[in-house]
Amino acid sequence: MTPLTHARRLHAGLTAFAARWIAPDALPLLARLTLAGVFWRSLLTKVSTVKLFTYTELINDFEVERSRLRLPELPLELKAAAMQQFRGDFALPLLPPDLAAWMATLAELVLPVLLVLGILTRISALALVGMTLVIQVFVYPEAWWATHALWVVIGLYIAVTGPGRISIDHQAARFFAR
Template sequence: MTIAAHLKTAHDAHQRLFGLVQQYLAGDALKLLARLALAGVFWRSLLTKVQTVGVFNYTEMINDFAVQRSHLRLPELPLTLKPSTLVLFQNDYALPLIPTELAAWMATLAEFTFPILLVLGLLTRLSALALLGMTLVIQLFVYPDAWWGTHALWVVMTVFVAGYGPGRVSIDHWAGTRFAR
């Protein structure tokens, strides 16, 4: 077999393999994964700002001390800001033109609402754009030197979700197909 024939065989195998990857992973699965990853980033941030309640609690022994843990933490409703959140917004996250408490509540409500909408795939593009705006505010006013650390990844995810939409595993898709009839 000639080198050209080996290269053609390798090329054909490559095309078949990545054709399958593209067919199954580059479409709806990737859109769902991007939505879930983006929602997870902002949901975890929410949990640092508000009082939480543990679900599926257990006790772990650490150095002969019983430590209460939870498999899952959820925000306590109604949402209650931790005192440390207001201190952070007053000192570290100080934004121009927006009062501290208002900025803290705006960020908290955004981190509560938009991840839920992303997971459901409801108002997906709007939610992604809102989180893009929030990311840019964080980047420009809170952590201007942290661009390549994390915020660039958030921007890529938000732009992807806003640009390509939620995919077929979403309420947006279901509603669009149902009401388009």
């Protein structure tokens, strides 16, 4: 067997592996986690958080407190700075600022969790695509190529292809198909 034949067989094997395992399992999960992470981190900037697994790190002779996990503190309370952003920079033409702030915050709380678990995945992804487009048009119109185009592509990929096999949606569909 020639080296070219070995290379072709290796390529065929890797392609078959990717088509069988990575495409239906890892890629949709990675897309869901990535999109959820973007909006979850945004949520954490708007609300008070509970820091878990904290540690102190020495950076340039200064102690900096870090945490491995941050969760929103319940009941949710929007930070004054977040409310001010929605009254100023993030102001939307049709919604009162306080309502827009709460709608964005609740969407950033619920939709990432649904995406990570794979529950109502397509609807959650489309809702985040819609939210991204609102941000693009009314808040950061210059950020399309830098950021928002990627979020939209990831969200549309999830909406079109579905959550993948590692999701509650997939398991529920299999259960109810029986």
